[in-house]
Amino acid sequence: MEARAIVVTSGKGGVGKTTTTANVGTALAHLGEKVAVVDVDVGLRNLDVVMGLESRVVFDLIDVIEGRTELKKALVRDKRVEGLYLLPAAQTRDKEALDPERFRAIVRQLLEEEGFDRVLIDSPAGIEKGFKTAAAPAEGALVVVNPEVSSVRDADRIIGMLEAQGIQENYLVINRIRPEMVRRGDMLAVEDVIEILGLKPIGIIPEDEQVLVSTNVGEPLVLRSNSAAGRALLETARRIRGEEVPFPSLEDRKGFWAAIRRIFGGA
């Protein structure tokens, strides 16, 4: 992606925005970029706990905006990965404290003065002011969507709003796919979601228990042992950096009955 300021958004809550932000951000840093992950969900901050950095938060985004500290001091450096920083949201304030123009200036400062290669913005759910503020400095977006009707519908709304704000470099992250259900015909397939939303995917992530395990312990999946979702998130980061990484087929399973079904054109 050309975009250096990227908003991670979805419309609907609970589809994996924060997990995506934490892991893609960590992976990008792991691949050598200097990355800031920014939590814009003022009042409901979560990126700090998902990343396991909650105990090191001193200042937050609103402190910076209101001039109580300088930007550098609010950034929490992740000691596990070189070049990874978190800018936390305020937990005790409401969304009104965050002004889109001021926020845009902060993201500019990160990219132009603080030497960051990439800023990943974790947007709050919804389509109101919080989302619009999060999207204000963005040049591109990762639209996180689950293969499920309400999530796809909300994603469509969000894609329309991103385009209306002039944000053009937008990609889908299709999250929580259950290959077994897709094979049975009980879950929208990746191709269905792409066709309906008319946007290209940059990440295709299977449902994986290890996501919950990683948030339990506060260690991004991409830093942990080999898990299916962790691998897919790392590949997503590689694609963002412009590498050609083919999407592995999730539906391709070995086994006698699967082969029989394929031969007879079922499933």
Next chain:
Amino acid sequence: MWFWRRRKSKEKARDRLKLVLAYDRAKLPPGKLEGLKAELLEVLRRYFPADERGVEVRLEERGDDVVLIAEVPVRP
């Protein structure tokens, strides 16, 4: 009884989504089409005898466009 489940639930999800997105994108709630249908019928009746029965007005996706389809049976 596998044959009961021939129509996969994902097919249904896809069809429902396409329809609801057609209305969302046109910013037109399905209920409003009823009003349009009534007024359309009024105008059509000035030109030929149109019957309320069998009239159907709906939105459909055609590639990138959303089109309004009105079907009005013309009585012989």
